Amino acid sequence: MAGSNHTASRGYDIIGDIHGCANTLARLLEQMGYSKVNGVYQHRRRQAVFIGDIIDRGPRIREALHLVRNMVERGSARIVMGNHEYNALGYCTRARAGSGKTWLREHTPRHDRLIRETLDQFEAHPHEWNDFLEWFYTIPLFIDEDDFRAVHACWDGKLIEQFKQVQGGACIDEDFLHASAAIDSFAGQVMDTLLRGTDLRLPQGMKIKGRDGYVREFFRTKFWADNPHSYADVVFQPDPLPPE
Ligand SMILES: [Mn+2]
Known part of the structure; x- marks a missing residue:
């Protein structure tokens, strides 16, 4: 070259x-x-x-x-x-x-x-x-x-x-x-x-309906999160998790 x-x-x-x-x-x-x-x-x-x-x-x-x-x-x-x-x-x-x-x-x-x-x-x-x-x-x-x-x-x-x-x-x-x-x-x-990337299954059979109308049982995760404690610490996607 x-x-x-x-x-x-x-x-x-x-x-x-x-x-x-x-x-x-x-x-x-x-x-x-x-x-x-x-x-x-x-x-x-x-x-x-x-x-x-x-x-x-x-x-x-x-x-x-x-x-x-x-x-x-x-x-x-x-x-x-x-x-x-x-x-x-x-x-x-x-x-x-x-x-x-x-x-x-x-x-x-x-x-x-x-x-x-x-x-x-x-x-x-x-x-x-x-x-x-x-x-x-x-x-x-x-x-x-x-x-x-x-x-x-x-x-x-x-x-x-x-x-x-x-x-x-x-x-x-x-x-x-x-x-x-x-x-x-x-x-x-x-x-x-x-x-x-990586994902996790939602607990207890929960589902998320995305903005596109598609129903998911998994959510994308931040595999780079340091010392996460809750799902909120690792969620990495436009659609929010169920509040509960
Ligand atoms: Mn991509």
Whole structure:
């Protein structure tokens, strides 16, 4: 790589969930001193690290994907996978015969809604979308280097070591994607923990109805909480727990 003698002292800019906000991302990069060279953002001394969730929700998902992928391919950025890219792979992959499902991630109204903006914005560009789906397989779940680590949701050292043994790297393949559809399998636990984080079951069969109308028996937790005593100390999600 050009300028590799600077790599050791190179700084990282960690950039979280873009969710289709390509213009905001471009402004952010410019504010941080990145500029376009041959149409791709780069920085002389720094590298962006995208920690996943480029797609869904926002108005310019295609543009965000092109911007990020171009930077990754140029070497001016790195990326790890978010749960939204993982969900898109499952949603767009047919289940295998005998699984009792049509799609790996079933096309329920809730799943449809979560990916709707992405599919709408790619509606006239199906080949491009398929190409991005292929690209998602090349996105590592984690970056693990001597002095630097990155993951979308939760770093679980034991799962990551096991994953490296099984997969021989940091990427999933189609077999692993299929295996991960069973949440209690090793593959399911890897994807759920690394990409979604940790959760706890509510006590005594309680349920929460979220703002999206979806009823949950689990809530997301802060695995980084120090010395927690109550559920309130570890709750980490937009929807509040039942007051009791
Ligand atoms: Mn996420």
